[in-house]
Amino acid sequence: xxxxxxxxxxxxxxxxxxxxxxxxxxxxxxxxxxxxxxxxxxxxxxxxxxxxxxxxxxxxxxxxxxxxxxxxxxxxxxxxxxxxxxxxxxxxxxxxxxxxxxxxxxxxxxxxxxxxxxxxxxxxxxxxxxxxxxxxxxxxxxxxxxxxxxxxxxxxxxxxxxxxxxxxxxxxxxxxxxxxxxxxxxxxxxxxxxxxxxxxxxxxxxxxxxxxxxxxxxxxxxxxxxxxxxxxxxxxxxxxxxxxxxxxxxxxxxxxxxxxxxxxxxxxxxxxxxxxxxxxxxxxxxxxxxxxxxxxxxxxxxxxxxxxxxxxxxxxxxxxxxxxxxxxxxxxxxxxxxxxxxxxxxxxxxxxxxxxxxxxxxxxxxxxxxxxxxxxxxxxxxxxxxxxxxxxxxxxxxxxxxxxxxxxxxxxxxxxxxxxxxxxxxxxxxxxxxxxxxxxxxxxxxxxxxxxxxxxxxxxxxxxxxxxxxxxxxxxxxxxxxx
Numbered sequence: 246x247x248x249x250x251x252x253x254x255x256x257x258x259x260x261x262x263x264x265x266x267x268x269x270x271x272x273x274x275x276x277x278x279x280x281x282x283x284x285x286x287x288x289x290x291x292x293x294x295x296x297x298x299x300x301x302x303x304x305x306x307x308x309x310x311x312x313x314x315x316x317x318x319x320x321x322x323x324x325x326x327x328x329x330x331x332x333x334x335x336x337x338x339x340x341x342x343x344x345x346x347x348x349x350x351x352x353x354x355x356x357x358x359x360x361x362x363x364x365x366x367x368x369x370x371x372x373x374x375x376x377x378x379x380x381x382x383x384x385x386x387x388x389x390x391x392x393x394x395x396x397x398x399x400x401x402x403x404x405x406x407x408x409x410x411x412x413x414x415x416x417x418x419x420x421x422x423x424x425x426x427x428x429x430x431x432x433x434x435x436x437x438x439x440x441x442x443x444x445x446x447x448x449x450x451x452x453x454x455x456x457x458x459x460x461x462x463x464x465x466x467x468x469x470x471x472x473x474x475x476x477x478x479x480x481x482x483x484x485x486x487x488x489x490x491x492x493x494x495x496x497x498x499x500x501x502x503x504x505x506x507x508x509x510x511x512x513x514x515x516x517x518x519x520x521x522x523x524x525x526x527x528x529x530x531x532x533x534x535x536x537x538x539x540x541x542x543x544x545x546x547x548x549x550x551x552x553x554x555x556x557x558x559x560x561x562x563x564x565x566x567x568x569x570x571x572x573x574x575x576x577x578x579x580x581x582x583x584x585x586x587x588x589x590x591x592x593x594x595x596x597x598x599x600x601x602x603x604x605x606x607x608x609x610x611x612x613x614x615x616x617x618x619x620x621x622x623x624x625x626x627x628x629x630x631x632x633x634x635x636x637x638x639x640x641x642x643x644x645x646x647x648x649x650x651x652x653x654x655x656x657x658x659x660x661x662x663x664x665x666x667x668x669x670x671x672x673x674x675x676x677x678x679x680x681x682x683x684x685x686x687x688x689x690x691x692x693x694x695x696x697x698x699x700x701x702x703x704x705x706x707x708x709x710x711x712x713x714x715x716x717x718x719x720x721x722x723x724x725x726x727x728x
Contacts, residue, residue: 341471364398371468380421395423503596
């Protein structure tokens with residue numbers, strides 16, 4: 246690890262395989278989130294170094310580092326910064342996406358609670374690089390204490406000359422504001438977040454033309470980065486892009502915070518070099534393996550929207566020279582490219598583990614219920630389809646599903662996938678597609694062929710009677726005719 250001489254609270258010591266960079270101060274003995282504590286540890290020295298560089302050189306260092314966004318998409322951060330139109334005359338904005346609404350993910354909240362000045366410093370450096378004078382930290386409603394902590398950190402930084410007018414006497418002006426959302430998953434999508442920040446219903450925008458770097462907040466160029474991504478910026482400036490790129494593996498550089506939850510002995514957060522830890526090392530060595538008497542069954546490796554992987558799978562991957570190789574599930578490297586090649590994604594780093602006591606139908610219904618509730622309702626396939634999928638999986642867990650329901654559920658998922666304005670459609674449909682593909686027999690075993698033609702809910706029965714002109718049964722509620 247990078248912080249070998251640091252003491253941590255009892256029970257919170259990092260695993261030897263960890264490389265603490267962003268989480269260096271999380272659960273650290275004697276640490277608090279004040280600016281005085283941060284300054285004693287060398288805080289804001291990286292900002293001073295950055296202000297001695299040209300903005301384009303700061304961006305170049307981030308590009309050389311190979312940093313990819315830690316919020317879910319994994320897009321190169323430095324490249325995103327260069328998308329601001331070169332002839333731009335409008336104000337430029339920076340937005341820190343602290344919504345962290347992906348189930349299974351719990352890393353950003355530790356940063357804003359325990360090390361907020363790391364985020365503030367990274368944001369000011371990013372503002373300098375992209376030419377932004379105003380920045381926003383968008384926090385979800387469920388982080389009330391975090392909002393107070395970050396607001397206090399901003400004021401402390403302002404008092405020391407690190408935020409506000411004429412930062413450190415350089416003529417740089419940067420104001421940072423905290424904006425609290427209302428607890429909507431869709432606000433994790435960058436354009437939905439921007440709509441919310443403008444005071445509107447958070448309907449995601451169509452891309453193109455509304456790429457935030459060109460037409461973002463108030464139709465001005467806007468850079469949206471994740472909390473963890475922005476924290477990495479200060480470390481890149483301190484280390485230099487080339488040195489930072491030595492961490493991790495090719496095309497997957499730096500460190501990554503993995504949030505492990507579910508059926509393991511030691512769930513928690515682990516900061517590792519990207520691609521330097523395998524699934525076996527993570528789940529068995531770092532998380533202590535499965536609970537006593539159980540075996541691992543499946544893993545969702547990148548937050549709830551990532552496709553599930555079976556623990557007994559073997560994957561065929563293509564080598565750079567065109568040849569193929571087989572990769573066992575347990576040998577999967579925890580990086581963006583390997584997980585994508587295995588049919589899933591690194592996503593937000595939320596690793597959700599299931600053992601052999603978990604029924605896939607229950608897992609599927611749990612996720613379907615979440616996505617049906619969180620759909621913003623703008624796109625018909627998502628608005629209607631997510632609720633249909635929930636109703637079908639409700640029947641499945643209740644023991645009222647037919648084999649045909651599994652086919653219908655799969656069909657609905659594929660009718661959502663790729664047919665919505667934002668990636669919420671894929672987020673809701675990918676878990677369904679993957680779970681049916683990988684656990685079809687288990688799901689079918691919970692259905693009953695004898696109820697194949699049954700009416701599954703009152704709406705279905707009412708529709709059948711209306712279309713077939715069937716009189717209502719005595720005592721049935723009266724429904725108004727539609728002229």
